[in-house]
Amino acid sequence: MKNQPFSFEIYSKKIHENMSFFLNQLPNQDQELIQSIKYSCLNGGKHVRGILVYLIAELFQVTSSNVDKIAISVELMHTYSLIHDDLPAMDDDDIRRGQPSNHIKFNQATAILAGDALQALSFEILTQLTIKPHYIIRLIELLSNSVGTKGMCLGQSLDILNENKTIDLNTLKKIHQLKTGALFKSSILMGAIVSGDESKKYLNSLSHFGETIGLFFQVQDDILDITSTTDELGKPQGSDQKIYKSTFPSLLGLDEAIVYANELQEKCLFIINQLPGNKEKLIHLIKILSKRKK
Amino acid sequence: MKNQPFSFEIYSKKIHENMSFFLNQLPNQDQELIQSIKYSCLNGGKHVRGILVYLIAELFQVTSSNVDKIAISVELMHTYSLIHDDLPAMDDDDIRRGQPSNHIKFNQATAILAGDALQALSFEILTQLTIKPHYIIRLIELLSNSVGTKGMCLGQSLDILNENKTIDLNTLKKIHQLKTGALFKSSILMGAIVSGDESKKYLNSLSHFGETIGLFFQVQDDILDITSTTDELGKPQGSDQKIYKSTFPSLLGLDEAIVYANELQEKCLFIINQLPGNKEKLIHLIKILSKRKK
Numbered sequence A, B: 001m002k003n004q005p006f007s008f009e010i011y012s013k014k015i016h017e018n019m020s021f022f023l024n025q026l027p028n029q030d031q032e033l034i035q036s037i038k039y040s041c042l043n044g045g046k047h048v049r050g051i052l053v054y055l056i057a058e059l060f061q062v063t064s065s066n067v068d069k070i071a072i073s074v075e076l077m078h079t080y081s082l083i084h085d086d087l088p089a090m091d092d093d094d095i096r097r098g099q100p101s102n103h104i105k106f107n108q109a110t111a112i113l114a115g116d117a118l119q120a121l122s123f124e125i126l127t128q129l130t131i132k133p134h135y136i137i138r139l140i141e142l143l144s145n146s147v148g149t150k151g152m153c154l155g156q157s158l159d160i161l162n163e164n165k166t167i168d169l170n171t172l173k174k175i176h177q178l179k180t181g182a183l184f185k186s187s188i189l190m191g192a193i194v195s196g197d198e199s200k201k202y203l204n205s206l207s208h209f210g211e212t213i214g215l216f217f218q219v220q221d222d223i224l225d226i227t228s229t230t231d232e233l234g235k236p237q238g239s240d241q242k243i244y245k246s247t248f249p250s251l252l253g254l255d256e257a258i259v260y261a262n263e264l265q266e267k268c269l270f271i272i273n274q275l276p277g278n279k280e281k282l283i284h285l286i287k288i289l290s291k292r293k294k
Helices: A008-024 A032-041 A048-059 A065-085 A108-126 A133-147 A152-161 A169-193 A196-227 A248-252 A254-272 A280-290 B008-024 B032-041 B048-059 B065-086 B108-126 B133-147 B152-161 B169-193 B196-227 B248-252 B254-272 B280-290
Strands: none
Touching: A008 A032, A008 A048, A008 A065, A032 A065, A032 A108, A032 B152, A048 A065, A048 A169, A048 A196, A048 A280, A065 A108, A065 A133, A065 A152, A065 A169, A065 B108, A108 A133, A108 B065, A108 B108, A108 B133, A108 B152, A133 A152, A133 A169, A133 B108, A133 B133, A152 A169, A152 B032, A152 B108, A169 A196, A169 A248, A196 A248, A196 A254, A196 A280, A248 A254, A254 A280, B008 B032, B008 B048, B008 B065, B032 B065, B032 B108, B048 B065, B048 B169, B048 B196, B048 B280, B065 B108, B065 B133, B065 B152, B065 B169, B108 B133, B133 B152, B133 B169, B152 B169, B169 B196, B169 B248, B196 B248, B196 B254, B196 B280, B248 B254, B254 B280
8 A cells, every 4th residue: 555656536436435325325315305415416526625534634543434424524515515606696607517517407496405405414424423522523613613604604705795896815815715715624624633632733734734725726726717628627617707706817917826826835735744644645635736627 | 480471582582682692702793694694593583493492401400501502503593494495496585574585685695605604503503512522412413414304405395396286285294394393303302402311211202292393383384374464474475375385274274274283282282291390381382382473
């Protein structure tokens, strides 16, 4: 195993299989709600948040089924946010991961309810962990914080309210920290907390890593929206420009945005070096992310 | 206190004040998302679910701030469901509690996000309880179960899919058990679990009570949609008929539906008598509910 190069795909496939198993165990399989949930969860995402859960847990030598469940939890939460973000009242995106968005494939009511139910499932699966109860509560607290009024929902709300406006760079960073960074950060911290007290003294570095990789990922997304094709992205290219949205390239220029992304990548690698354990896979993940086309 | 007649209003006011205090502590008060959340949470609901948490906890002599928080939790969850149910893609109701619905007062995107954030807050507040951690996890498990694919979201999905169809009585009962009964039941069980092991041997009766009062409440809602006025209801009278929905009166006839509601009321009182402690307030609550006009 040690000499085998780390492959992004192995983890992504594992997460897909675990999610599939979990969702197939739910009652009411014939219901449209369940079909709609499975449609969006099992349509080939990258599972970066789930992979981060694994890689961080591995730093602390944890590889239990608890980690599997935490990875599912953050991916269910992420999928709920994508389904709701795509709704006509939000970003109005008809295509997601190269397929019709949930509300196009099904309908808006089902898409809203699938997102709602996914959020509940994301918390529910954490209650099934076999770690010490107070750690489970800490995980749920972290996750809920990263989703609600201090995280993703506030970020998405600010993002929409600032459409067709030019905002300054700090406001843009704040929006993306909330919209994307918060769940990245909680995924990373959740992957650490499953190890118990082992990770305690690294929580600051891990938080910092979470914020930085979240921003790195978002700056890249903004760049890819310009430089990739619709085919590569699996969603319409140029969608940020269609409804005028301030992005890192629109505020900094494309070249400067690319420089900024590179700086963030270096910063990620710098922070990773402060973490314990074998950091090879994390470093490799950053390199794979830096080359992504979608 | 013992000789003072139980007043529904005292509890409702207490819940309103506690929710107001909790929501006013959130950061980002100036944000539209927070304003929209406060608008829907603090617009004078009945707080029946929260009141049930208190009355059940009192059966087991528990009256701590933990109970306050559980009551807030179930009310936040209920409010999220109302905001999403009112959306144009769902029940398309412009008025709620005599005021413009959230998406009319704000906009659809904000209403979707306010609902999403409320669900997260509802779980978050439970992580702040000071009871034994494994009871907190049990509460979160119960609540998540009652909301997601085995509860409220599935019920609402079935409700919408069966619009403009005539369904049989058992299907209608199933839909309402999921849509309304599940959160009633979990509110009741959550009010019991806060007492710790005290309530263990009553969980069956409490579940049964939750299912029955949930159904009672829903049959009444269907009847009130016909017999009350828009002013009394605080939402448009006759809205079930506008988009043809199977209801208890439409399947049984109004008179039979009233007989059925009375039977369910009697059944509630019968089950209450199997519970421990001073049941006076619970009995009074059922009587007050039986006379409600909204």
